[in-house]
Structures are given as structure tokens and as C-alpha cells.
Amino acid sequence: MEFEKKTMDIENYIPHLSIDCVIFGFHGEQLKVLLPKVKRLDTWTLPGGYVLKSEDLEEAAQRILEERTGLKDIYLEQFYTFGKAKRSTGEMMKKMLLVNDFEIDESSWIFQRFVSIGYYALVDFSKVVTKTGVYDEFCEWYDIHQLPNLAFDHAEIIQKALETLRYMLDDKLVGLNLLPETFTMKELQILYQTILDKPLRRDNFQRKILSMGILERIEKKFTGAAHKAPYLYKFIK
Amino acid sequence: MEFEKKTMDIENYIPHLSIDCVIFGFHGEQLKVLLPKVKRLDTWTLPGGYVLKSEDLEEAAQRILEERTGLKDIYLEQFYTFGKAKRSTGEMMKKMLLVNDFEIDESSWIFQRFVSIGYYALVDFSKVVTKTGVYDEFCEWYDIHQLPNLAFDHAEIIQKALETLRYMLDDKLVGLNLLPETFTMKELQILYQTILDKPLRRDNFQRKILSMGILERIEKKFTGAAHKAPYLYKFIK
DNA sequence: TATCATTGTTTCATTATGGAACAATGATAA
DNA sequence: TTATCATTGTTCCATAATGAAACAATGATA
Numbered sequence: 001m002e003f004e005k006k007t008m009d010i011e012n013y014i015p016h017l018s019i020d021c022v023i024f025g026f027h028g029e030q031l032k033v034l035l036p037k038v039k040r041l042d043t044w045t046l047p048g049g050y051v052l053k054s055e056d057l058e059e060a061a062q063r064i065l066e067e068r069t070g071l072k073d074i075y076l077e078q079f080y081t082f083g084k085a086k087r088s089t090g091e092m093m094k095k096m097l098l099v100n101d102f103e104i105d106e107s108s109w110i111f112q113r114f115v116s117i118g119y120y121a122l123v124d125f126s127k128v129v130t131k132t133g134v135y136d137e138f139c140e141w142y143d144i145h146q147l148p149n150l151a152f153d154h155a156e157i158i159q160k161a162l163e164t165l166r167y168m169l170d171d172k173l174v175g176l177n178l179l180p181e182t183f184t185m186k187e188l189q190i191l192y193q194t195i196l197d198k199p200l201r202r203d204n205f206q207r208k209i210l211s212m213g214i215l216e217r218i219e220k221k222f223t224g225a226a227h228k229a230p231y232l233y234k235f236i237k
Numbered sequence: 238m239e240f241e242k243k244t245m246d247i248e249n250y251i252p253h254l255s256i257d258c259v260i261f262g263f264h265g266e267q268l269k270v271l272l273p274k275v276k277r278l279d280t281w282t283l284p285g286g287y288v289l290k291s292e293d294l295e296e297a298a299q300r301i302l303e304e305r306t307g308l309k310d311i312y313l314e315q316f317y318t319f320g321k322a323k324r325s326t327g328e329m330m331k332k333m334l335l336v337n338d339f340e341i342d343e344s345s346w347i348f349q350r351f352v353s354i355g356y357y358a359l360v361d362f363s364k365v366v367t368k369t370g371v372y373d374e375f376c377e378w379y380d381i382h383q384l385p386n387l388a389f390d391h392a393e394i395i396q397k398a399l400e401t402l403r404y405m406l407d408d409k410l411v412g413l414n415l416l417p418e419t420f421t422m423k424e425l426q427i428l429y430q431t432i433l434d435k436p437l438r439r440d441n442f443q444r445k446i447l448s449m450g451i452l453e454r455i456e457k458k459f460t461g462a463a464h465k466a467p468y469l470y471k472f473i474k
Numbered sequence: 475t476a477t478c479a480t481t482g483t484t485t486c487a488t489t490a491t492g493g494a495a496c497a498a499t500g501a502t503a504a
Numbered sequence: 505t506t507a508t509c510a511t512t513g514t515t516c517c518a519t520a521a522t523g524a525a526a527c528a529a530t531g532a533t534a
Contacts, residue, residue: 016251017352053350057320081318081354083294113290115254115354117318185512204492206513211490226501227511422481441523443482448521463532464480 008104013050015109018116019061020048020082020154022161023069025125026178030143031194033158034068034128036136037148039100043092044148046157047133048116061119068139070129075122075177079164080157083115087153096135096151120161122177166196173214176235182218184230185209245341250287252346255353256298257285257319257391259398260306262362263415267380268431270395271305271365273373274385276337280329281385283394284370285353298356305376307366312359312414316401317394320352324390333372333388357398359414403433410451413472419455421467422446 023034035044049064051057058076065074090111097104104110130139142148144162147155165174174195175188189205209215216236220229260271272281286301288294295313302311327348334341341347367376379385381399384392402411411432412425426442446452455469 014253014350014352017254051320051352054322056322057318057352059322078318081294081315083288083354085291085293085296113251115251115288115294117320117352201492202512203494203514208491220500222500224501225511226509228499228513229501230512438523439481440483440525445522459531461532462480463478465482465530466532467481 008102008110010104010108010110012052014053016112016114017051018048018114019051019057019064020046020116020118020157021061021065021068022046022118022120022158023065024120024122024161024165024178025128025141026191026194027125027141029190029194030145031191032125032141032143033147034130034139035142035148035150036068036133036139038096038135038151039137041095041099042149043096043151044142044154045096045135045151046154047139057117061117061121065121067133068131069121069123070131071123071127076119077164077168077172078117078119080118080160081115082118082153082157084153085113087116088114089152092151100135116157118157118161120165122174124178124180126180162195169195173235182232182234184221184232186230188233245339245347247341247345247347249289251290253349253351254288255285255351256288256294256301257283257353257355257394258298258302258305259283259355259357259395260302261357261359261398261402261415262365262378263428263431264362264378266427266431267382268428269362269378269380270384271367271376272379272385272387273305273370273376275333275372275388276374278332278336279386280333280388281379281391282333282372282388283391284376294354298354298358302358304370305368306358306360307368308360308364313356314401314405314409315354315356317355317397318352319355319390319394321390322350324353325351326389329388337372353394355394355398357402359411361415361417363417399432406432410472419469419471421458421469423467425470 025032025034034047036047037044047064047068049060049067051060055063057078061076061078062072062074065076066072093111094106097110125141130141132139144158147158150158168174169192175183175191178191179187185206186202188209189200189202192205193200214236215233218232218234221232222229262269262271271284273284274281284301284305286297286304288297292300294315298313298315299309299311302313303309330348331343334347362378367378369376381395384395387395405411406429412420412428415428416424422443423439425446426437426439429442430437451473452470453473455471457466458469459466
């Protein structure tokens with residue numbers, strides 16, 4: 001139970017290497033990231049893990065994501081590898097592991113320097129069933145404008161993920177992965193505005209998106225509100 | 238001499254991790270990459286190396302580049318991390334090292350799986366004095382359209398570097414790093430055409446580049462040819 | 475002085491973008 | 505039934521960016 005010492009099969013992993021995932025979701029007009037809280041510490045981390053010795057990097061990232069979200073075949077992009085010698089401190093790792101009853105040799109590579117490969121994932125918020133990992137007290141969504149206290153350089157990693165997402169926005173079908181099957185033009189516009197963090201004109205946005213020929217117009221959506229009903233759209237497969 | 242066994246201080250490096258550099262240069266209307274040939278094998282590799290345990294990734298890349306080109310403070314961009322489990326084979330490493338009289342324990346991580354962080358560098362071709370590394374027979378420039386036989390997944394790494402360079406072309410001042418101090422508009426245009434691998438219109442190219450306000454027009458360049466002399470330009474500091 | 479290849483610039487048409495206005499519509503209230 | 509209202513879909517026009525062609529300038533050579 002809680003008083004037993006826990007171990008990790010550390011020797012199965014490539015030493016000094018980790019993967020950190022920035023999981024983006026969209027809900028309530030906010031762009032959010034999924035962050036687990038470290039047990040017994042006022043600290044959050046990115047959902048991450050290590051790479052098995054015979055595993056592709058991308059497989060490892062998918063495995064880590066599935067553990068946290070319950071979803072398979074998640075949309076993933078590798079965006080940067082973080083490798084400053086002092087980016088992670090053994091002190092923090094010791095706190096995180098030892099305070100939580102892990103029994104790991106203090107000389108292990110896990111308390112030394114880490115190179116971490118950053119992936120960002122785009123998921124349909126409504127489909128995610130968050131799962132709590134072994135280090136975690138809980139795992140929750142946080143608005144990118146109101147992030148909790150993050151360990152290591154994880155705030156910087158989120159920032160870089162966000163910059164990459166913005167840079168790629170016109171080339172990757174971000175909406176396809178962050179929105180549910182069908183959505184209104186307004187919802188898509190708010191998503192873009194939220195990612196770019198700036199207002200867009202309704203008319204120009206609609207024209208531009210429709211001219212790309214990637215959306216199919218479905219039936220109208222009647223919400224019962226006292227105004228014209230918007231169309232629903234879905235991405236053309 | 239050649240008959241002594243050579244050793245490497247392998248334990249100073251982070252295991253299973255390497256850096257591969259795609260060094261771009263521009264000469265004779267061709268985009269080129271600098272590639273060392275492996276001694277005694279009909280094989281070329283990317284100039285690469287390992288990361289010291291207390292070294293930043295970027296420091297390691299700069300160190301590797303300086304060893305090969307003699308240049309300091311080279312323009313560098315990290316573009317992707319290659320991590321398929323089967324991307325490198327121990328067989329090839331054994332050939333490369335053992336055939337060249339290195340004495341390394343066959344169980345070393347150096348013969349196992351590698352994750353490699355890709356950096357591309359942009360250098361002024363005329364300033365590079367290529368140096369031959371310990372594995373190498375020689376180190377030469379190759380046109381990106383006529384690459385020699387490359388080990389591992391290094392052809393794929395070059396391809397990805399090139400794609401990234403193209404994607405970033407409008408945002409990064411590529412010319413600043415690939416061209417000498419001064420150059421003509423035609424030279425700059427040929428550089429862009431070569432990178433993009435498509436022709437550009439002379440008039441539109443000139444208008445667009447000049448409208449960016451990053452070039453300063455210097456004196457004319459008289460080559461002795463029977464036509465109007467072009468202006469020289471340099472990048473505004 | 476005429477020729478020629480190349481360079482620098484101007485001009486015009488086409489397309490993309492920014493901004494405003496107008497028409498359509500689905501519910502509610504008079 | 506009809507007027508009201510918020511929101512949505514569309515059209516229109518001005519401006520900016522881009523594509524394409526033509527023209528003028530120039531430095532050497534014949």
C-alpha cells in the first residue's frame with residue numbers, strides 16, 4: 001500500500017533521455033493543457049516518461065499519451081529537444097520520487113542530467129478521460145494563461161510548443177484534432193483566435209477558411225436562441 | 238601510428254545520444270553539404286559527435302562544427318530528433334570503428350541504439366577550411382542533388398534539414414549566413430532558387446527582397462563583362 | 475557609333491486581404 | 505400576427521500583395 005517502497009524498472013529505459021508531452025485541448029473558449037500534479041508537492045509537471053530501449057521515439061510518446069488520456073493514435077508533432085545541461089535538477093527529481101516512496105539508488109541516472117524530447121498533442125477535449133499516473137495526485141486541464149507552478153523548464157517547453165502550434169497553424173489542420181466531429185464557424189474562429197491570442201474578423205475568417213475547401217457544410221444547428229441558426233461543418237475526409 | 242589501437246573516452250558522453258550536423262554551403266550556383274568519408278569504406282556520414290555529460294546540446298553542436306570547419310559561432314538551428322529504434326545498426330558502427338583500429342568493448346552503448354539530434358548549420362563556403370576527423374579519409378562538399386552513399390538514415394536527415402530550411406526561408410535571414418559579406422542581387426536570387434529548387438522571376442524577387450528593408454546597396458561591381466554592372470548589396474547589421 | 479547581354483525600373487492585370495455594410499433568419503414579446 | 509433583436513451569411517469596395525510583361529539604362533566589344 002502506501003507504506004511499501006515502489007521501484008521502477010529503470011534499466012529498461014534509455015538513460016538520460018525523456019519525452020515530455022504538451023497535450024492541448026479546447027474547451028469553454030480556452031486553450032488548455034493537461035497537467036498532472038505531483039503528489040505531496042505544490043508542483044505540476046508535463047506528462048512525460050522514458051523511452052524503452054527497443055522502442056521508437058514516437059511509439060514512446062504515443063504510449064505515454066495513451067497512459068494519460070486513454071486515447072490511441074493521437075495527433076502528435078515533435079517540436080523541439082531540450083538539452084541544456086542544467087535544465088533539470090536532481091534535487092527536484094529526488095523530491096518527486098523519494099517523497100513518494102520510490103526506492104531508487106541515489107546514483108541512478110534518473111537524478112542526473114536529462115535531455116527531453118518535446119511532443120505536442122492535439123486532442124478532442126470531450127473524448128479524454130484523464131488518468132492519474134504513479135507520481136500524481138491528480139491530472140487536470142489548465143488554461144494556458146493560468147498555469148500552475150511548473151517543475152524544471154516545463155513552462156518554457158509549453159511556451160515553445162505554443163509558438164510552434166501558432167507557426168504551423170496555417171499548414172496543419174489544427175481544428176480537425178482539437179474540435180469535435182461537427183462544429184460551427186464561430187467555434188472554429190474562436191479556436192483560431194485563442195491559439196493566436198488575437199481577434200479575427202468574422203467575415204474574412206469565414207471567407208478564408210471556406211476558400212481552402214477543407215470544410216463540408218452540414219445541416220443547421222438550432223440552439224433555441226433568438227437569432228439565425230448557424231450551419232454545422234465538418235472536415236472533409 | 239596506424240598500427241596502434243585507438244581508444245575513445247566513451248564514458249564522458251551521454252550514452253545512446255548523438256548529434257548530427259547538416260552543414261550547408263553555397264558555391265557555384267549549388268547548395269552543398271559538407272560530408273566526411275569513412276576511412277576504408279565506400280561510405281559517407283554526416284559530421285556528428287556525442288554530448289559531454291555536462292555540456293548543453295547547442296554547445297556540443299558548436300564544438301562538433303568547429304572541429305570540422307574551423308569556424309566559431311556558426312549559425313545553427315535544431316530541426317528534428319531522429320529516434321527510430323532501428324535507425325542505426327551496430328554492424329555499421331563496428332565496421333566504422335573496428336576497421337579503423339579503434340579498440341572499444343563490443344558491449345558498449347556505442348554499438349547499440351542511438352537517438353540523434355539534428356542541427357543544420359549555414360556557413361560562408363569561402364571561409365571554411367575543412368578538417369578531417371579521426372574516422373575520416375577526407376571531408377568534402379557535395380551538391381545536394383548528387384550525394385554519395387550515406388550511412389544509417391543520414392540521407393533522410395539531410396532531406397528533413399532541407400525541408401526545414403525551405404519552410405523557414407522567408408523568416409530566417411538565410412542569405413546572411415550562406416553568402417559572403419557583399420553579393421549581387423542575382424547571386425541572392427540564385428541562392429533562393431537553389432534552395433527552393435524552382436525558378437523565381439527576377440523583377441518580382443528584387444522588389445520583394447528590397448521591400449523587406451534588410452539590404453543596403455553598396456557600389457557597383459564591374460566584372461569587365463559587356464553589360465550593365467550590377468550593384469553589390471550587404472545585409473544591414 | 476552600333477550592338478548586345480544584362481540589370482534596374484515602371485506599368486498593368488490579377489489575386490489576396492482588410493474593412494464596412496446589408497440581407498437573412500430564428501426565437502421572443504407586443 | 506407582427507415588430508424586435510441578436511447573430512449569421514454574404515456582398516461590395518478599397519487597399520495591398522503578387523504575377524507578368526515591357527521598357528530604359530549601362531558597360532564592354534566590334
